[in-house]
Amino acid sequence: MSIDIFGFRALWSPYFLVSLILVLVGYVLLVSKFRHKFIHNEPVGIKQQALFITAIVLLYVIKGSPLDLLGHIMFSAHMTQMAFLYLVVPPLLIMGIPEWLWRSILHIPLIKGMFNVFTKPLFALITFNALFSFYHIPLVFDFVKTDMLLHAGYTTLLFISAIFMWFPLVNQLPERASLSGVKKIAYVFGxxxxxxPACALIIFATDPLYSTYSDASAWLVAMELCVPASALSGLTLSGPEMFNGLPIMDDQQLGGVLMKIIQEIVLGVTLGYIFFAWYRKENGSNDEIDPVPSQIQTVK
Structure with a gap:
């Protein structure tokens, strides 16, 4: 059966789309028309703007397109969402914001205090992964997925903690460079x-872990998070298998595998970025030393 039966609002999240368009308009105005209002307001290059725009487009695809609806039907789609939402969007957002804008943001006392505490590398790394693993405990997962406010709150908390986790790795502020090249590599491996463990729990489980993807009544409650009640009330639904061609266990294991594969790809790209940035920095330092002349002329 086609997911079109859930209606346009459930498929395309128009209110969320409008919100993200407003964010993009605000960003463009800040880095162009209102740039002169900031100190050290260097021009923002096309590449950096493209990073921010890409992050916002991905955010809409993840949380506003039919992928979000599929994420409530197929566990594999949900894990794909999680991978991009917490491993791809945050670093793009961080790198897409210019240094002078970051300094203005971090000048706000509350935000400055939070970043001073929560972006400490070890704390940030452990906090995000603890929240991520805790979320995927079956009892916690099903409880969160069936309460709209709790789900919104927890996923927002996870996203903010992902920002904190990525910040020590990819921010370009010299005064916030808390990790050297070697430490960044260790951070990525960590x-x-x-x-x-969370991915292994899902991949190697021998039974369905989550009622919100295997039990029809729990699934219907979870669907209320993304489908208007008026649309659901007019439908006769027996469970997610109506829209998912994969057996429950195959879908569950695929979700764990996809999460791990996407994570490895993202971390591999990050390692390459860190290594070459480190290499360029070291080479630049060497180039600053005056070379020894190849020939020394003696004045007779």
């Missing part, structure tokens, strides 16, 4: 290790 992230990969800490997320593995």
């Amino acid at each position: 992230s990969g290790i800490l997320m593995t």
Whole structure:
């Protein structure tokens, strides 16, 4: 059966789309027309603007397109959402915001205090992965997925903690450079290790873990998070298998595998970015030293 039966609002989240368009308009105005209102307001290059725009477009695809609806039907789609929402969007957002705007944001006392505490590398790394693993405990997962406010609150908390986790790795502020090249590499490896238990729990489980994807009544309650009650009330639904061609266990294991694969790809790209940035920095330092002349002329 097609997911079109849930209606336009459930499929395309028009209110969320309008909100993100307003964010984009605000960003463009800040980095162009109102840039002169900030100190050290260097022009923002096209590449940096493209990073921010890409992050916002991805955010809409993840949380506003039919993928969000599929994420309530197929566990594999849900885990794909999680991977992009917490591993791809945050670093793009951080790198897409210019240094002078970051300094203005971090000048706000409350935000400055939060970043001073929560972006400490070890604390940020452990906090995000602890929240991520805790969320995927079956009892917690099903409870959160069936309460709209709790679900919105927890996923927002996870997203903010992902920002904190990525900030020490990819921010370009010299005064916030808390990790050297070697420490950044260790940080990336640590992230990969800490997320593995949650993925392994899902991949190697022998039974369905989550009622919100295997039990029809729990699933219908969870669907209320993304489908208007008026649309659901007019439908006769027996369970997610009406829209999912994969057996429950295959879908569950695929979700864990996709999460781990996407994580490894993202962390691999991040390692490459860190290594080459480190290499360029070291090479630049060497180039600053005056070379020894190849020939020394003696004045006779």
